Amino acid sequence: MTEPFLELRNFSVYRGGRAILTNLNIVLHRGEKIVIAGVNGVGKTSLAEAILGFVPFKGELILEGKPVKEKKDFKILRRKVGYVFQNPDNQLFMPTVRDELLFAPKNYKLPEEIVEKLFQKVVNTFNLTHLLDRPTFKLSFGQKRLVSLACVLTYDPEMLILDEPTNGLDRENWFKVAEFLKKSDKTLMVITHDRELISFLGWRVIYLSSLSFVTSYPPKEELKENLRKG
Numbered sequence: 001m002t003e004p005f006l007e008l009r010n011f012s013v014y015r016g017g018r019a020i021l022t023n024l025n026i027v028l029h030r031g032e033k034i035v036i037a038g039v040n041g042v043g044k045t046s047l048a049e050a051i052l053g054f055v056p057f058k059g060e061l062i063l064e065g066k067p068v069k070e071k072k073d074f075k076i077l078r079r080k081v082g083y084v085f086q087n088p089d090n091q092l093f094m095p096t097v098r099d100e101l102l103f104a105p106k107n108y109k110l111p112e113e114i115v116e117k118l119f120q121k122v123v124n125t126f127n128l129t130h131l132l133d134r135p136t137f138k139l140s141f142g143q144k145r146l147v148s149l150a151c152v153l154t155y156d157p158e159m160l161i162l163d164e165p166t167n168g169l170d171r172e173n174w175f176k177v178a179e180f181l182k183k184s185d186k187t188l189m190v191i192t193h194d195r196e197l198i199s200f201l202g203w204r205v206i207y208l209s210s211l212s213f214v215t216s217y218p219p220k221e222e223l224k225e226n227l228r229k230g
Helices: 043-049 071-080 099-107 112-125 139-151 171-181 195-201 221-229
Strands: 004-014 018-028 033-037 058-063 079-086 161-165 187-191 204-208 214-217
Touching: 004 043, 018 043, 033 043, 033 195, 043 058, 043 112, 043 161, 043 187, 058 071, 071 079, 079 139, 099 139, 112 139, 139 161, 139 171, 171 195
Parallel strands: 033 187, 033 204, 079 161, 161 187
Antiparallel strands: 004 018, 004 058, 204 214
């Protein structure tokens, strides 16, 4: 068995000094894809933010066999793990879509030829050509959702954590994002309560149901039965 890409050991997440999630143990290997599901308010977003170092946690966070503790460790993690926020307004800040897409790769000082290649790839993948010179604040919510995903992909992280990536999308763009996720070769953690997306992807599901009760199951009959029950 190869070394896990990302591992959480006895991982507890805190908000305002109160435990939101306790003693999670999650192992994610390179190229593996999982869904984090659960009712609203159970702590799905808090889990993602803790992994990125935005909110406090206790326990062990391990990236490629090395503990993530210090500021410099999180800097490395955030280069390797791209995060797509639940609310794209919290992520987009540049004047135009083009500026937004180019910000991260230039910030990471990627070679120009790599930047251009990645830029063209995401523009084509999500059909963004007509939006490139549009101010980000004038985009529809669905357009912002696509751009927020695309701008993370332009610096080519090894893993993506996506928080409700299909929320607010029309059917055409829903399928565009769902197909991208299905075909991607990246390590993926998708946070969602979109039952249709869970069924479409068919990945392993980790269901957060209370402070200390976590279930994990493969996308087989048990998943289908849970989806039917709602």
